[in-house]
Amino acid sequence: MTIWSELADMELKLYYLNANGVKTRVLETGSGEPLILLHGTGGHIEAYARNLRGLSENFRVIVIDMLGHGYTEKPDQQYGIDSYSDHLLAVIQALDLSDVYLSGESLGGWVAAWFAAYHPQYVKALVLNTPGNVNNKPEVMKGLKDSTLKAVLEANYENVKTRLEWLMYDKSQVTDELIETRYKIYTQPSYQEAVYNIVCLQNLEVREKYSWDPSWCNKINVPTLLAWTDHDPTSTVAEAKPIQDMIPNSELVVIKDAGHWPQWEKPEEFNSIVTNFLLKKDAKVFSNK
Secondary structure, eight states, rough: OHHOOOOOSSSSEEEEETTEEEEEEEEEESEEEEEEEEOOOOOOGGGTTTHHHTTTTEEEEEEEETTTTTOOOOOSSOOOHHHHHHHHHHHHHHHHHHEEEEHHHHHHHHHHHHHHHHHHEEEEEEEOOOOOOOOHHHHHHHHHHHHHHHHTOSSSSSHHHHHHHHTTSGGOOOOOHHHHHHHHHSSHHHHHHHHHHHHHGGSSHHGGGOOOOHHHHTOOOOOOOEEEEETTTSOGGGGGHHHHHEEEEEOOESSSSOSSSSHSSSSHHHHHHHHHHHHHHHHHHHOOO
C-alpha cells in the first residue's frame, strides 16, 4: 500500500484556508459529523493516509497540517500547546463548524485534550492517540528533539528514515514514499527555520506550562478515549492510568504490536476503535435528549 495510489479513487479535497491569518493545508473526505485529526511533532496530513477511507464511511474527515508543520505557514514564534490550540480554533471557525469530534496523535493528542479543556463547546468527543511522554521524561524529550533536528537540518534519506522508524514497532512500515514525502517537507527553507520553534516543547522550561495536570485535565467534560499501545517509545501503558484518572469518565484501550503511530501500523483496528467509540457516545448523547 502507498499513500496516494491507495486514495486515488476517493473523492478528496486538498486545499488551503485562512486560519486567522495562517495559511493552512487541509485534506478532507467523507460526509457526516466532522472528525478532525491532528498529527504529532514533525508530522503532517499524510500521517493519516491509511485512515481516510475507513473513517470517511461514517464521518466528514478533516486532516490539517498544524501550525508550523507540513505545508502550513510557519510564523516565527514558539509553538506552545496554546498556540496550536488557538490555530485549531481558527480552523474550526474558518470551516464554520459548530462542534466536532477530535482525535490527535502524540502532540496532536496533547493539543486535542488542551483544546477540549478550554473550548468544550466545540468538542463532542475525544480520542487521544498515544499522547506521548506524559511524564516529561528528559531522555524522551532529548531523543525527540535531537532526532527531529537531525532529520530536518541534516535532511537525507537515512536521517529521515531513522526519525520515522522511531515511530514504528514494525520498522518495515516505513515506506520509501513516506520517507520522500517527509523529506520534501523537511527541506523547505521555511521548515528548516521553524524546526526550532517546533521542538521548543522538548525543553522543560517551556513544556512545564502545559504539562498534563488535573488543573486543566479535570475541565474536559466530553467522552474521552485514550488509545495507547504496548510498544510506544514515549510512555508505557502503566503511564496511561494517571491521565485516565485526571480526565473524568475517560476510557482506555490498548492496541497491541504497535508503536507511536498505531493509526499507520494498525489502520483497520484503529479505525474500528475510533468509529465504535464515537458512534457509541453519539448514540448515548441522542438517547438522552
